[in-house]
Amino acid sequence: MTQLILEQALNGLQFGLMLFLLAAGLTLVFGIMDMINLAHGSLYMVGAYLAAAAAQASGSFLVGVGAAVAGTALLGVALEVSLLRRLYARDHLAQVLATFALILLANEGVRMLWGAQPVLLNAPDALAGPVEIGGFFYPSYRLLIIVVGLAVAALLYWVVARTRVGMWVRAGASNREMTEALGVDVRRLFTVVFACGAGLCALAGALLGPLLAVQVGMGESILILAFVVIVIGGIGSMRGALVGSLLVGLVDTLGRAVLPSLLREFASPEVASTLGPALASILIYVLMAAILFWRPEGLFPARA
Amino acid sequence: MGLYVSSTRRRALAVAALVGLCALPWLAQAAGQGFYVSFASRVLIFALAASSLNLVLGFGGMVSFGHAAFFGAGAYCAALLAGAGVAAAPLVWLAAFGAAGLLALLIGALSLRTRGVYFIMITLAFAQMAYYLVVSLPGWGGDDGLPLSGRAPLFGIDLKDDTAFYYAVLALLAASLFAFDRLAHARFGRVIQGIRENETRMEALGYPVFAYKLSCFALAGAFAGLAGALLASQSGLASPSLLHWMQSGTLLVMVILGGVGSLYGGVLGAVLLLVAEEVLVEITPHWQIGLGLALLAVVLWAPQGVAGLFARRRGDD
Numbered sequence: 001m002t003q004l005i006l007e008q009a010l011n012g013l014q015f016g017l018m019l020f021l022l023a024a025g026l027t028l029v030f031g032i033m034d035m036i037n038l039a040h041g042s043l044y045m046v047g048a049y050l051a052a053a054a055a056q057a058s059g060s061f062l063v064g065v066g067a068a069v070a071g072t073a074l075l076g077v078a079l080e081v082s083l084l085r086r087l088y089a090r091d092h093l094a095q096v097l098a099t100f101a102l103i104l105l106a107n108e109g110v111r112m113l114w115g116a117q118p119v120l121l122n123a124p125d126a127l128a129g130p131v132e133i134g135g136f137f138y139p140s141y142r143l144l145i146i147v148v149g150l151a152v153a154a155l156l157y158w159v160v161a162r163t164r165v166g167m168w169v170r171a172g173a174s175n176r177e178m179t180e181a182l183g184v185d186v187r188r189l190f191t192v193v194f195a196c197g198a199g200l201c202a203l204a205g206a207l208l209g210p211l212l213a214v215q216v217g218m219g220e221s222i223l224i225l226a227f228v229v230i231v232i233g234g235i236g237s238m239r240g241a242l243v244g245s246l247l248v249g250l251v252d253t254l255g256r257a258v259l260p261s262l263l264r265e266f267a268s269p270e271v272a273s274t275l276g277p278a279l280a281s282i283l284i285y286v287l288m289a290a291i292l293f294w295r296p297e298g299l300f301p302a303r304a
Numbered sequence: 305m306g307l308y309v310s311s312t313r314r315r316a317l318a319v320a321a322l323v324g325l326c327a328l329p330w331l332a333q334a335a336g337q338g339f340y341v342s343f344a345s346r347v348l349i350f351a352l353a354a355s356s357l358n359l360v361l362g363f364g365g366m367v368s369f370g371h372a373a374f375f376g377a378g379a380y381c382a383a384l385l386a387g388a389g390v391a392a393a394p395l396v397w398l399a400a401f402g403a404a405g406l407l408a409l410l411i412g413a414l415s416l417r418t419r420g421v422y423f424i425m426i427t428l429a430f431a432q433m434a435y436y437l438v439v440s441l442p443g444w445g446g447d448d449g450l451p452l453s454g455r456a457p458l459f460g461i462d463l464k465d466d467t468a469f470y471y472a473v474l475a476l477l478a479a480s481l482f483a484f485d486r487l488a489h490a491r492f493g494r495v496i497q498g499i500r501e502n503e504t505r506m507e508a509l510g511y512p513v514f515a516y517k518l519s520c521f522a523l524a525g526a527f528a529g530l531a532g533a534l535l536a537s538q539s540g541l542a543s544p545s546l547l548h549w550m551q552s553g554t555l556l557v558m559v560i561l562g563g564v565g566s567l568y569g570g571v572l573g574a575v576l577l578l579v580a581e582e583v584l585v586e587i588t589p590h591w592q593i594g595l596g597l598a599l600l601a602v603v604l605w606a607p608q609g610v611a612g613l614f615a616r617r618r619g620d621d
Contacts, residue, residue: 030421036421036424038553083600086604087603090603090607092367092421092424093361093367093556093560093564094560094603094607096553096556096557096560097556097557097560097561097599097602097603098599098600098603098604100553100556100557100599101595101596101597101598101599101600101603102596102600103596104592104593104595104596104599105592105593105596105597105600107592108590108591108592108593108596109593111590112590112593220549220550224428224432224549227425227428228425228429231421231422231425231426235421274440274441274442277440278436278437278440278441281436281439281440282432282433282436282437285429285430285432285433285436286433288425288426288429289414289426289429289430289433292418292422292425292426292429293414293417296417296418296419296422297422
């Protein structure tokens with residue numbers, strides 16, 4: 001039992017860190033430009049497809065990941081400059097409609113290029129086997145994801161908390177007009193932020209590709225989780241995004257693993273087997289509703 | 305956002321549209337395209353659902369991203385009642401209306417404590433909870449949904465006939481729109497629109513703001529439930545995809561496309577979106593590209609929706 005919990009906790013950590021890669025970009029777009037971007041999940045999907053295509057063409061997983069990050073970041077810049085820029089001043093409804101349209105375009109574009117069937121993206125052979133940590137075996141590829149996720153999170157934290165660019169970003173998230181008045185070119189800064197966010201999406205998509213299916217629609221399911229994360233963490237806050245991601249990743253993964261057997265202790269097996277999975281799948285939404293109820297601005301409000 | 309405007313001209317247009325819709329089954333039969341009667345029922349049902357969303361969104365100023373929960377609740381209510389052997393359409397409709405209204409009352413009471421983006425997200429969270437609950441409840445059909453054996457008759461009229469069913473849907477839609485119009489001009493409507501424009505001032509004037517918003521939210525949920533029950537009867541299936549967040553998104557898109565806060569905005573948006581889908585599917589398998597581009601064009605060049613475009617042309621908003 002403890003081993004199961006430990007393994008699921010590691011899985012939760014791994015999923016949470018990947019969620020963080022998405023949520024980091026989303027929370028900044030939301031926080032600085034007050035823009036609802038439903039198409040953020042589409043960037044994740046495009047990243048996964050680019051990774052699969054580049055990995056297949058070059059035969060190297062690493063090249064695939066690199067190409068995906070670079071390609072998606074470029075796509076992000078193109079998107080930001082050509083379309084999203086026109087939407088910042090509009091209300092949330094216009095942003096919802098426009099980015100919903102982008103989802104349709106991205107899904108159909110991917111379907112035209114790669115077909116409707118899921119695409120295969122294999123983990124590198126060297127990481128196919130398990131490794132032993134503290135007495136039990138854990139897939140080495142998942143361990144790599146955890147390491148990369150932690151490294152990127154640390155790097156992002158350093159950039160946002162310790163560098164001048166990071167200071168501009170934080171200032172932009174807490175009060176955009178004031179930051180502009182102080183001489184920061186928020187528009188250009190934002191193009192850079194958006195490109196980085198897109199690149200992080202692609203990194204998450206490429207890394208998760210071998211674990212989940214690379215298929216049309218993969219972006220929509222994870223997008224909602226990323227929104228849950230940033231609302232829990234507080235919109236515009238990097239620290240909130242990290243805490244929220246880990247919370248959602250752990251609660252979701254552990255809930256699915258532990259809740260059904262936990263219920264069996266208190267209720268009859270029939271009740272437990274029907275209620276368990278249902279409860280586990282809504283657990284994070286209950287968490288989000290509870291947090292919004294008691295702390296309507298999220299755990300770490302950026303606009304103090 | 306405009307107020308619900310009623311001019312003689314608009315009323316004349318509405319009557320003309322109603323006459324046209326009444327004649328539609330004959331025209332379809334005459335053209336030998338009987339299939340389109342069923343499609344038209346579907347469009348009108350979505351028009352009702354989108355109009356109910358417009359009640360909270362355009363009229364109450366609350367951006368609900370979880371309207372599919374009430375739509376789906378109505379559909380499942382109809383399917384469960386059909387499974388229990390209830391064979392009277394008015395009873396099914398009333399039950400779906402009531403059940404979805406109660407669900408909306410509950411969700412609204414919790415969600416309306418938050419504002420702005422957080423309100424959008426918390427309504428989404430509740431709708432997702434409803435979605436996953438419906439998918440995992442035993443006996444509710446999981447991912448496949450609940451099939452309905454047949455359509456319950458309406459006071460002895462057999463609704464299994466597609467034309468009869470179409471007229472029933474049309475009558476319900478017309479009655480609902482009439483109710484929304486009356487509501488908009490009643491005291492309740494004035495207060496709700498006042499709250500949309502300036503909540504603090506209405507609060508200071510002594511209006512129970514929370515109660516008004518909650519009533520509006522619950523009422524819209526109830527009408528969405530009615531639409532859901534109709535859709536389940538129309539397609540013979542209560543599918544979990546009706547509760548999916550993409551469905552909430554589609555309803556939002558219909559309202560924004562048609563015109564937020566305009567009485568016929570929901571109808572216009574539903575007709576445009578579903579007909580565009582139907583036409584584009586005929587032309588190309590990649591119809592989503594066309595639809596996506598069309599939606600982008602609306603955002604960039606018709607900020608008030610299509611209803612706003614007409615109003616501006618005529619200059620009588």
